[in-house]
Amino acid sequence: xxxxxxxxxxxxxxxxxxxxxxxxxxxxxxxxxxxxxxxxxxxxxxxxxxxxxxxxxxxxxxxxxxxxxxxxxxxxxxxxxxxxxxxxxxxxxxxxxxxxxxxxxxxxxxxxxxxxxxxxxxxxxxxxxxxxxxxxxxxxxxxxxxxxxxxxxxxxxxxxxxxxxxxxxxxxxxxxxxxxxxxxxxxxxxxxxxxxxxxxxxxxxxxxxxxxxxxxxxxxxxxxxxxxxxxxxxxxxxxxxxxxxxxxxxxxxxxxxxxxxxxxxxxxxx
Amino acid sequence: xxxxxxxxxxxxxxxxxxxxxxxxxxxxxxxxxxxxxxxxxxxxxxxxxxxxxxxxxxxxxxxxxxxxxxxxxxxxxxxxxxxxxxxxxxxxxxxxxxxxxxxxxxxxxxxxxxxxxxxxxxxxxxxxxxxxxxxxxxxxxxxxxxxxxxxxxxxxxxxxxxxxxxxxxxxxxxxxxxxxxxxxxxxxxxxxxxxxxxxxxxxxxxxxxxxxxxxxxxxxxxxxxxxxxxxxxxxxxxxxxxxxxxxxxxxxxxxxxxxxxxxxxxxxxxxxxxxxx
Ligand SMILES: Nc1ncnc2c1ncn2[C@@H]1O[C@H](COP(=O)(O)OP(=O)(O)O)[C@@H](O)[C@H]1O
Ligand SMILES: [Mg+2]
Numbered sequence: 377x378x379x380x381x382x383x384x385x386x387x388x389x390x391x392x393x394x395x396x397x398x399x400x401x402x403x404x405x406x407x408x409x410x411x412x413x414x415x416x417x418x419x420x421x422x423x424x425x426x427x428x429x430x431x432x433x434x435x436x437x438x439x440x441x442x443x444x445x446x447x448x449x450x451x452x453x454x455x456x457x458x459x460x461x462x463x464x465x466x467x468x469x470x471x472x473x474x475x476x477x478x479x480x481x482x483x484x485x486x487x488x489x490x491x492x493x494x495x496x497x498x499x500x501x502x503x504x505x506x507x508x509x510x511x512x513x514x515x516x517x518x519x520x521x522x523x524x525x526x527x528x529x530x531x532x533x534x535x536x537x538x539x540x541x542x543x544x545x546x547x548x549x550x551x552x553x554x555x556x557x558x559x560x561x562x563x564x565x566x567x568x569x570x571x572x573x574x575x576x577x578x579x580x581x582x583x584x585x586x587x588x589x590x591x592x593x594x595x596x597x598x599x600x601x602x603x604x605x606x607x608x609x610x611x612x613x614x615x616x617x618x619x620x621x622x623x624x625x626x627x628x629x630x631x632x633x634x635x636x637x638x639x640x641x642x643x644x645x646x
Numbered sequence: 647x648x649x650x651x652x653x654x655x656x657x658x659x660x661x662x663x664x665x666x667x668x669x670x671x672x673x674x675x676x677x678x679x680x681x682x683x684x685x686x687x688x689x690x691x692x693x694x695x696x697x698x699x700x701x702x703x704x705x706x707x708x709x710x711x712x713x714x715x716x717x718x719x720x721x722x723x724x725x726x727x728x729x730x731x732x733x734x735x736x737x738x739x740x741x742x743x744x745x746x747x748x749x750x751x752x753x754x755x756x757x758x759x760x761x762x763x764x765x766x767x768x769x770x771x772x773x774x775x776x777x778x779x780x781x782x783x784x785x786x787x788x789x790x791x792x793x794x795x796x797x798x799x800x801x802x803x804x805x806x807x808x809x810x811x812x813x814x815x816x817x818x819x820x821x822x823x824x825x826x827x828x829x830x831x832x833x834x835x836x837x838x839x840x841x842x843x844x845x846x847x848x849x850x851x852x853x854x855x856x857x858x859x860x861x862x863x864x865x866x867x868x869x870x871x872x873x874x875x876x877x878x879x880x881x882x883x884x885x886x887x888x889x890x891x892x893x894x895x896x897x898x899x900x901x902x903x904x905x906x907x908x909x910x911x912x913x914x915x916x917x918x919x920x921x922x923x
Contacts, residue, residue: 538747538749540745541745543719543737545767546737546766555751635753636752
């Protein structure tokens with residue numbers, strides 16, 4: 377040991393560290409279950425989960441049941457994200473830019489934010505049936521909040537001097553919005569979209585749990601009723617990877633649109 | 647260095663040589679959390695065309711407030727504010743402004759940043775048509791060749807030079823400068839001050855600059871308006887009769903030192919008045 381800030385872990389390359397710790401984690405998992413410390417009904421073996429995951433992926437890529445259901449969940453989450461993005465942006469902009477938004481819409485949004493929205497899933501099923509609709513509505517309901525909040529924060533968080541500068545240039549309201557506030561808010565909007573991507577998938581799943589029809593949520597439910605926890609785990613891993621991929625894709629787009637962010641300079645942020 | 651040809655910004659002004667800026671009996675109060683602060687109390691100043699006036703005073707004495715009132719960014723609570731003989735209601739057309747922060751937009755190139763006021767006033771097409779003027783301005787401040795860079799690729803001093811270009815691109819008659827080089831290191835700052843002085847005189851602009859540095863005030867000013875705080879008011883005026891075309895060498899001259907002394911005295915008197923009154 378030399379210095380606390382220069383610890384051994386800081387000198388190990390990231391891939392080695394993550395790969396190594398994963399191997400250890402899997403080995404412990406496998407060992408604990410094999411040794412009978414945890415019953416297999418509670419925790420499936422790591423090796424069984426791996427086999428189940430292989431089965432799930434093979435089925436997915438050969439266009440089997442997993443694919444038909446995966447496609448449905450993906451569609452729900454995708455549409456959820458799309459509408460969450462649009463609604464979140466518009467409502468966020470209204471709150472940041474208009475007295476009506478600030479005084480009338482905002483209080484309702486605060487109340488809705490505090491509400492446990494997943495509890496509404498059965499309600500949406502009752503309203504919209506067992507098809508795509510209740511799932512998308514659920515996904516939008518929980519996913520649009522971060523987009524709305526971040527958009528409003530980004531639009532309002534314009535540097536005071538930049539705002540004064542625009543005033544001295546006699547910019548009108550629209551010019552201020554499109555030339556100053558909107559570009560300034562973009563990094564925030566993208567941050568909101570990334571959160572929304574993850575939440576949208578969760579919303580779709582929750583609605584599938586209570587609404588039936590098709591989707592990975594249904595496969596998870598069926599497997600768990602049959603105590604096939606290895607299959608449940610395999611589906612969870614598949615969905616995590618999916619969420620990660622969507623998150624990464626949004627990040628990729630962001631780095632191209634918000635190019636000036638690379639240099640780490642944004643006027644509103646200290 | 648190329649010369650930027652500017653039309654006379656106010657053709658009739660020699661015919662009617664009144665003050666360009668007239669402030670008379672201006673008061674400004676702020677109310678926050680039920681408490682009222684008097685930022686400006688009975689302030690009167692006039693600025694003639696072509697004059698370089700410096701507002702000097704400790705922080706909190708209302709310098710920025712006064713500048714913002716002239717710029718039409720902030721209304722006076724009471725009193726008369728005129729620019730070009732007209733009462734200030736909105737932002738007067740004749741003004742260009744600069745702050746301590748360059749406030750360049752990081753998503754626009756230097757060139758696009760400088761053309762921004764043109765785009766706002768006359769649209770995208772006019773902004774594109776103004777590119778020759780932008781190039782001249784870049785030359786004028788020694789930024790030739792930097793037009794296509796991004797703001798964060800430039801040093802603080804270069805960013806402020808770009809801000810100068812942006813201020814000048816619409817050809818304003820009055821330059822309002824709120825500690826424009828306050829965030830720069832001393833060497834860059836001295837250089838920028840000299841450049842600003844030279845530019846203002848060469849282009850025949852009128853300038854009101856805010857600072858809390860006595861030496862800077864004497865170096866730049868035709869007239870120093872010394873202000874003191876609580877409430878913000880004019881403590882006195884120092885006419886600086888040093889010749890134009892000043893360089894940093896002048897700061898060691900006895901005349902320069904005597905003006906510094908005078909300004910310091912007025913500041914001190916204002917301060918003791920504040921203590922006793
Ligand atoms: N928007 C505001 N709200 C409340 N008080 C303000 C505001 N702007 C300025 N003041 C007060 O007015 C006084 C003068 O401020 P300012 O003009 O910024 O001083 P200076 O630029 O000379 O440092 C200070 O006491 C400051 O706190
Ligand atoms: Mg100030």
